[in-house]
Amino acid sequence: xxxxxGSRSALVMAWRGCCRLELQLRRCFGRRxxxxxxxxxxxxxxxxxxxxxxxxxxxxxxxxxxxxxAPHMAEWDEKEIFPVETxxxxxxxxxxxxxxxxxxxxxxxxxxxxxxxxxxxxxxxVSTTAYISIHNMCAWMIDTxxxxxxxHKFCPSLCNMEKLASYCLTEPGSGSDAASLLTSAKRKxxxxxxxxxxxxxxxxxxxxxxxxxxxxGGPGAKGISCLVLEKxxxxxxxxxxxxxxxWNSQPTRAVIxxxxxxxxxxxxxxxxxxxxxxxxxxxxxxxxxxSCSLGAAHACVLLARDHLSxxxxxxxxxxxxxxxxxxxxxxxxxxxxxxLMVRNAARALQENREDAVPLCxxxxxxxxxxxxAICNQALQMHGGYGYLKDYAxxxxxRDIRVHQILEGTNEVMRMIVARSLLQA
Numbered sequence: 001x002x003x004x005x006g007s008r009s010a011l012v013m014a015w016r017g018c019c020r021l022e023l024q025l026r027r028c029f030g031r032r033x034x035x036x037x038x039x040x041x042x043x044x045x046x047x048x049x050x051x052x053x054x055x056x057x058x059x060x061x062x063x064x065x066x067x068x069x070a071p072h073m074a075e076w077d078e079k080e081i082f083p084v085e086t087x088x089x090x091x092x093x094x095x096x097x098x099x100x101x102x103x104x105x106x107x108x109x110x111x112x113x114x115x116x117x118x119x120x121x122x123x124x125x126v127s128t129t130a131y132i133s134i135h136n137m138c139a140w141m142i143d144t145x146x147x148x149x150x151x152h153k154f155c156p157s158l159c160n161m162e163k164l165a166s167y168c169l170t171e172p173g174s175g176s177d178a179a180s181l182l183t184s185a186k187r188k189x190x191x192x193x194x195x196x197x198x199x200x201x202x203x204x205x206x207x208x209x210x211x212x213x214x215x216x217g218g219p220g221a222k223g224i225s226c227l228v229l230e231k232x233x234x235x236x237x238x239x240x241x242x243x244x245x246x247w248n249s250q251p252t253r254a255v256i257x258x259x260x261x262x263x264x265x266x267x268x269x270x271x272x273x274x275x276x277x278x279x280x281x282x283x284x285x286x287x288x289x290x291s292c293s294l295g296a297a298h299a300c301v302l303l304a305r306d307h308l309s310x311x312x313x314x315x316x317x318x319x320x321x322x323x324x325x326x327x328x329x330x331x332x333x334x335x336x337x338x339x340l341m342v343r344n345a346a347r348a349l350q351e352n353r354e355d356a357v358p359l360c361x362x363x364x365x366x367x368x369x370x371x372x373a374i375c376n377q378a379l380q381m382h383g384g385y386g387y388l389k390d391y392a393x394x395x396x397x398r399d400i401r402v403h404q405i406l407e408g409t410n411e412v413m414r415m416i417v418a419r420s421l422l423q424a
Contacts, residue, residue: 043332043336044298044301044332044335044336046058046116046119046120046294046298046339050116054112054113054116057109057113057116057117058116058117058120060093061093061095061116061117061118061120061121062120062123064089064090064093064095064121064124065120065121065122065123065124065125065129065295066124068086068089068090068124069086069121069124069125069128069129070123070124070125072086072125073124073125073127073128073249073392073395074389074392074395076125076127076128076248076249077127077246077248077249077395077399078248078389080241080248080249080251081249082203082206082249082250082251083128083249084164084206086128087128087131087132087135087161087164088160088161088162090121090132090161091159091160091161092160094106094107094109095107095117095121095132095136096132096135096136096139096158096159096160096161097136097139097140097143097155097158097159098113098114098117098136099111099113099114099136099140099284100136100139100140100143100155100158100159101143104143104151104152104155104156104159105155105156105158105159105160106139106143106155106159107159110346110350111284111287111346111347111349111350112343112346112347112350114136114284114287114288114291114346115287115288115290115291115342115343115346116291116343118132118133118288118291118292118295119291119292119294119295119298119339120295121292121295122291122292122293122294122295122296122299123295123296123298123299125249126246126247126292126293126295126296126395126396126399126400127246127247127248127249127250127399128249128250129292129295130202130247130250130289130292130399130403131202131203131249131250133285133288133289133291133292134165134166134167134202134203134285135158135161135164135165135203135207136288137167137281137282137284137285137288138158138165138166138167138209138211138281139154139155139158139159139165140281140284141167141211141226141268141277141280141281142154142155142158142211142228142268143155144280145226145268145269145273145277146228146268149265150228150265150266150268154209154228158209163207163208163209164203164206164207164208164209165203165207165208165209165210165211166201166202166203166204166207166209166210166211166255167201167202167211167281167285168198168201168210168211168212168213168255169181169198169213169278169282170198170199170200170201171183171196171197171198171199172197172199172254175409176408176409176411176412178213178275178278179220179221179224179275180219181196181213181214181215181224182196182215183195183196183197183198183212183213183214183215183257184196184214184215184216185214185215185216185225185227185262186216187216187264190263190264190265191261191262191263191264192214192216192227192261192262192263192264192267193259193260193261193262194212194214194227194229194235194257194259194260194261194262195257195258195259195260196214196257197239197254197255197256197257198212198254198255198256199254200242200252200254200406201252201253201254201255202247202250202251202252203250203251203252204238204239204251204252204253204254204255205238205241205251205253205255206251207231208230208231209228209229209230209231210228210229210230210231210236210255211226211227211228211268211281212226212227212228212229212255212257213225213226213274213275213277213278214226214227214274216271216272216274217271217272221275221276222272222275223272224272224274224275224278225267225269225270225271225272225273225274226267226268226269226273226274226277226278227262227266227267227268228266228267228268229260229262229266233260233261233262234260234261235257235258235259235260235261236255236256236257236260237255237256237258238253238254238255238256239253239254239255239256240253240254241253244402245398245401245402246395246398246399246400246401246402247399247402282407282408283349283356283357283360284349284360285407286345286360286361286363286364286407286408286413287342287345287346287349287360287363287364288407289364289368289403289406289407290338290342290345290363290364290366290367290368290371290403291342291346291367292400292403293338293367293368293371293372293400293403294335294338294339294342294367294371296371296375296396296399296400297331297334297335297338297370297371297374297375297400298335299392299396300331300374300375300378300379300393300396301328301331301332301335301374301378303378303382303392303393304328304331304377304378304381304382304393305319305328307381307382307385308321308324308328308381311383318381324381327377327381328381331374331377331378334370334371334373334374335370335371335374337366337370338363338366338367338370338371339367341362341363341366341367342363342367344359344363345359345360345362345363346363348360355420357416357420358416358417358420358421361408361412361413361416361417362413362417364407364408364410364413365410365413365414365417368400368403368404368410369404369410371400371403372397372400372401372403372404375393375396375397375400376397378393378396379393379394379397
């Protein structure tokens, strides 16, 4: 299977064998609108500038999005289905541990490769791809900051998605001010006694592994540590399933700890390193979620283009209206600019450059804002049809709105960028 392959070349050969050599994105929404022409317009072609290997990864991801995600996107949203079996199919292509090291089952790809894959997958279902990105972030945190025993205990089953992971930082009283978290872990011999709660946890209650930030020391960031918990740990429970505007193919619940006994052996790194681990995870998470926004925006540009080409008003196709032509051109320009910024940040993160943190924040800020505007404009171009659930554009709008809030709000992204400039 792919996730056991030890080299990039072997991985590429395996992926070539499982994909069709066609990049054209096709969607099957049943009674929903026909997609019309599906060719990738050259000026927004997401494969421009990529290596042949990266184009192969992208082809596989587009193909999976078209065949396994897009046909079910509306149903998963409407019925709030968490598509576990589809996630496991994705893992067979190496998508369960994209940037996890191969010795524990990961694909060992770069941050740029990862961005390319998430952008392509997101054209099929933003919500499901966003969960895959969170799962990957958790697996990477264990792979990077765990010891050998922890890596080999948790990562193989996460990479093949036999087990699914959740990231637990946010609390009811600490969102943007993450360093003020209150969940406590008191040392008792070889265990910690964990008490507190986490809010807005993606996958909460349905996933198996929880990467939890908790307070083992004094106030502030230096008092935070990181523990890995498994579902079923005594004292661990879950709140009600939240009802959300979007992201409905992944459940969201509070995670509650009441005298929860956790082995010290489940701590990642040393005491006091948890906040640093959490932030390093989020740097990648910001690039990942920005990449998911790119996929939604790309799909919406094509949806808008196709709608303008078939819809008539005042005796002419909408595509002949110069104002709408200009709007479409601006959407395409914003998309390409956002993509370039995200890919630049991904390279900086991979190279561990000094400017990686502000660049990741810039990319998240710019891409999620611009891509939401693109999707919203695409909905506007559809007129009343865009507000109907028979049309995919409204779901893209609902699903990516939250990207401006999570993984650090865009207001916090501005703070990070400004701080970097003022401290230079």
